[in-house]
Amino acid sequence: MSVPLTLLGLLERAPSHGYDLKRDYDTFFGRGKQLPFGQVYATLGRLARDGKVAAGEAEPGDGPDRRRYIITDTGRGEVDAWLADPVEPEPHLQTVLFAKVTLALMLGKPAETYLDTQRAAHFRRMQELTELKRTGPLVDVLLADHALFHLEADLRWIDLTSARLTELAEAVRK
Amino acid sequence: MTTLIEARGVVKNFGQTPALRGASMTVRQGEILAVMGPSGSGKSTLLHCLAGIFPADSGEVAFQGQSLTTMSEADRTKLRRTAFGFVFQFGQLVPELTAADNVALPLLLNRTKRKVAYKTADTWLDKIGIGDKGGRRTGELSGGEAQRVAVARALAMAPKVIFADEPTGSLDSLTGEKVMDLLTGLAREQGTTVVLVTHDARIAAYAERVATVRDGVVFSVDLPQTAAKPAAAKPDVAPAAAVKGAD
Numbered sequence: 321m322s323v324p325l326t327l328l329g330l331l332e333r334a335p336s337h338g339y340d341l342k343r344d345y346d347t348f349f350g351r352g353k354q355l356p357f358g359q360v361y362a363t364l365g366r367l368a369r370d371g372k373v374a375a376g377e378a379e380p381g382d383g384p385d386r387r388r389y390i391i392t393d394t395g396r397g398e399v400d401a402w403l404a405d406p407v408e409p410e411p412h413l414q415t416v417l418f419a420k421v422t423l424a425l426m427l428g429k430p431a432e433t434y435l436d437t438q439r440a441a442h443f444r445r446m447q448e449l450t451e452l453k454r455t456g457p458l459v460d461v462l463l464a465d466h467a468l469f470h471l472e473a474d475l476r477w478i479d480l481t482s483a484r485l486t487e488l489a490e491a492v493r494k
Numbered sequence: 495m496t497t498l499i500e501a502r503g504v505v506k507n508f509g510q511t512p513a514l515r516g517a518s519m520t521v522r523q524g525e526i527l528a529v530m531g532p533s534g535s536g537k538s539t540l541l542h543c544l545a546g547i548f549p550a551d552s553g554e555v556a557f558q559g560q561s562l563t564t565m566s567e568a569d570r571t572k573l574r575r576t577a578f579g580f581v582f583q584f585g586q587l588v589p590e591l592t593a594a595d596n597v598a599l600p601l602l603l604n605r606t607k608r609k610v611a612y613k614t615a616d617t618w619l620d621k622i623g624i625g626d627k628g629g630r631r632t633g634e635l636s637g638g639e640a641q642r643v644a645v646a647r648a649l650a651m652a653p654k655v656i657f658a659d660e661p662t663g664s665l666d667s668l669t670g671e672k673v674m675d676l677l678t679g680l681a682r683e684q685g686t687t688v689v690l691v692t693h694d695a696r697i698a699a700y701a702e703r704v705a706t707v708r709d710g711v712v713f714s715v716d717l718p719q720t721a722a723k724p725a726a727a728k729p730d731v732a733p734a735a736a737v738k739g740a741d
Contacts, residue, residue: 446699454675468696475695 323355324363325402331373331391332399338364338389351463364389372398421481425489432485439478442471495522498655498687501712503553504543506536513539515710516553521655526678526688527715528698531707538659540707541691545578545657546570558654575604579648579656579686581677583663587640587647589633593619596632597647604651618646622676638669645677655687662697674700 323345330336330344342360367373372395379386391399417438424431449464449471456464481488499521506514513536521527521544531537542548543555546562555562557577562570580586587596597615602608619625622642624635632640641661648656661677662670678700681688692698705715 443695443699443704446695447702450696450699453671454679468699472695 322402323359324367325399327360327363328367328372328391328395329399329403331389332396335376335388335390337386341389348459367395370394417478421485421488422492425485425492431489432482435478435482435485439475442475442478446471495525497521498523498558499544499689500556501540501544501553502556504540504550504555505552506539506543506548506710507551512710514543514550517543517707517710517712518553519705519712519715521687521689522703523654524685524687525703526681526690526701528701528704529689529691529707530693530695530698530704532693535707536710537691537693537707539710540705540712541657541659541689544689545580546574575600576651577654579651579653581641581644581648581656581658581661583660587632587643590631592629593624593632593635593639593643594628596643597650600647600651614650615646618650619643621680622646636669637665638673641665641669641673642676645673645680649680649684649686652684653686655689656681658688658690660691660693662692662694670697 326345326349327341330341336344338357338360341364342355342357345360346354364373364375368375368389371392373389373391376388376390379388417435420434421431423429424434446468449468453461453464497520501517501519504514504517505512515536517536517540519540529537529540539548543550546555546557546565550563553563557573562573565573574580588599591599594612594615597618598608598611601611601614606614616625616628619628622645624639624642627635627639632643635643641664644661648658656677658677662673665673674697678688680686688701690697690701698704703716706713
């Protein structure tokens with residue numbers, strides 16, 4: 321999650337104060353982890369320095385910063401480019417689990433058991449997410465769907481790796 | 495939790511081809527249990543044996559302590575009609591009949607009065623959100639609507655258990671999800687047990703427990719496992735420990 325680009329995107333929706341930006345970020349993207357005020361204002365400061373947002377005059381009122389921030393054309397262009405750019409297809413757990421499986425096979429340890437344990441953990445998480453979808457708002461449903469599809473892909477990788485363990489053991493023990 | 499169905503060492507062959515080679519497992523009352531396994535593993539055959547559709551060549555299946563193996567065909571048929579509901583991949587509805595006819599049909603076969611049967615059918619069609627389509631022939635409904643009618647038909651008899659064989663196999667993801675929400679939601683509401691065969695982990699995640707079938711044997715009942723050693727002597731193995739940061 322890119323905080324600067326997400327804040328810029330929120331500013332493209334409408335000019336906003338730092339406080340309101342933080343509130344919107346927490347509501348839509350925080351997922352239980354709130355963005356610190358300090359990070360919001362520091363990020364807005366950098367975006368202003370780089371010409372991606374323009375800060376209005378300080379307004380009277382309580383709080384550390386009562387300025388409205390407006391996205392500039394440069395900022396708008398950056399958001400457009402970011403949205404159009406596909407996300408790097410990251411191998412989520414393979415980097416860690418691949419290392420564990422490979423090392424287990426090298427050391428003659430029970431790689432299949434590790435994969436089974438991982439599969440069980442994945443499946444439990446899928447059950448939790450499915451329950452969340454049943455009871456949660458649509459935003460949570462969409463996020464749960466995303467996680468479920470990734471977990472399903474991981475499970476397929478785990479199954480395929482399980483089926484290839486003998487072959488893999490031969491390869492890593494050479 | 496009370497055991498509703500128990501399979502012990504079930505063997506089933508089709509000619510020279512073994513489909514089940516000593517499958518053992520239990521289904522608990524009120525639970526949603528998924529049966530997973532690769533193609534040709536025997537998961538559908540296991541479901542058919544649990545439901546008394548296929549008689550086991552050897553071994554035993556018991557429903558509420560009563561052996562299906564020694565039961566007469568007539569009694570098994572009666573049991574399937576009164577205590578079991580079925581949802582298959584392609585609905586198995588009668589396309590020439592309306593949605594209401596299809597839901598009312600098992601009730602009528604069970605000698606429910608026509609008026610009561612159709613009132614019950616209408617109630618269930620309302621519950622599944624297609625109350626306005628009761629008069630439509632099921633052949634004219636979309637795949638998702640037809641499958642919802644199949645769910646209503648299965649639940650209308652107030653069965654003890656529903657056997658669902660790849661109930662979302664012919665549907666797109668979103669429609670399949672809606673069918674699963676309905677099936678599991680209504681089953682939980684009614685206290686109905688569901689035995690669900692699927693190869694799809696996202697569908698199995700609706701279940702509380704998962705039985706994994708490999709090469710005609712139930713390897714584990716709880717969470718999906720790889721083809722390790724069969725747990726024939728101990729079908730209900732303890733769940734594997736969760737791993738931190740697995741998501």
